[in-house]
Amino acid sequence: MSKFRKKEGKGLQKINTSSLPDIVFMLLFFFMVATTMRETEVQVRVKVPEATEVKKLEKKSLVSYIYIGRPVAHVERMYGTEPLIQLNDKLISDEGIPYESIQDYVLFEREKLPESDKSKMTMSLRIDENIPMGKVDDVKQALRRARALIINYSARKEYREKGRQR
């Protein structure tokens, strides 16, 4: 029955891959739109607390970040395990209240903004939930002195059941 004889020596049928670039490009565009560039490498461990009243930070260009947390593993060897403050890429390890470093940072960040937006500059404090408030109070005092008064305590959205809300 030659009619049903298997075709031999031809192997598997090739899958048509001509639409693969299109699919990948679609994925690529999705990621380009949905994500933002990672500007700094965070060298402290920050797990921000949860809160119900959080709002989105509207204008990213007005926001500068201050990180406070315990150092990640490879930084730990140099700085120990005490909580550290990170401004952009720079870790601050000096004792006492870091007035000068924060003042310099605020001035530097403020200089980058157009004149009309300088008063709207927001400092986003990304602080680990287990950090003692002493460090946070120091930073707040320094920010007051540097006249950067709009601050944002970074937090994740917490969804609370209605019943538990007393």
Added chain:
Amino acid sequence: MARETPEVNGGSLADIAFLLLIFFLVTTTMDIDTGITRLLPPEPEKDQETEVKVNKRNVLVVLLNRSDRLMVGGYEMDRLDLKAKTIEFFTNPLNNEDLPEMVETEIQFPPGSSAMLPSDGIWRGKVSKGVISLQNDRSTTYGKYLQVQNELVAAVNELRNNFCNLHFDMDYEELNTSNTIEGEIHDGIRKIYKMNISESDPKNIGGRN
């Protein structure tokens, strides 16, 4: 007869796209920034006396001690009760002697924006003089501190939202501040329910640190 242009080999296009894709996956983040925005008080002038005399009934002391326990107005309290307590403090529904004074105030809203207001748009009512004094120790954990901040903000937001629902039939959150009328409503409500949370200068509460 037109000469055919030779076809470009598109086989490697997928590889190039993948490479770009992986590059973006690695260098970008997806997190959206959310948080609680607060205003810090400006640094006082050198010669300025910082002590401000406030009537005792107008102040609610919220204290977080070094072992993260919460004391409100002299009594220990669960965090989840703080919101209700704050709302009571700011509204003083029973005109209690121990709760803050309420001051008769007139606030101008855009005329005709609400059926609940007279036609000239002036709201007449009582505005609380209450101030919440939030104090913490240097050893308080930040997470607990933010939870307390959150409850206080939640209380004020609820008061504002209730007022907005009742008078303007919309959520306070939905007010669009770039719109003139809604912006005026927004500012008016902010004057009625002020976010009066004062944070004292840091100090050590309760002994050693």
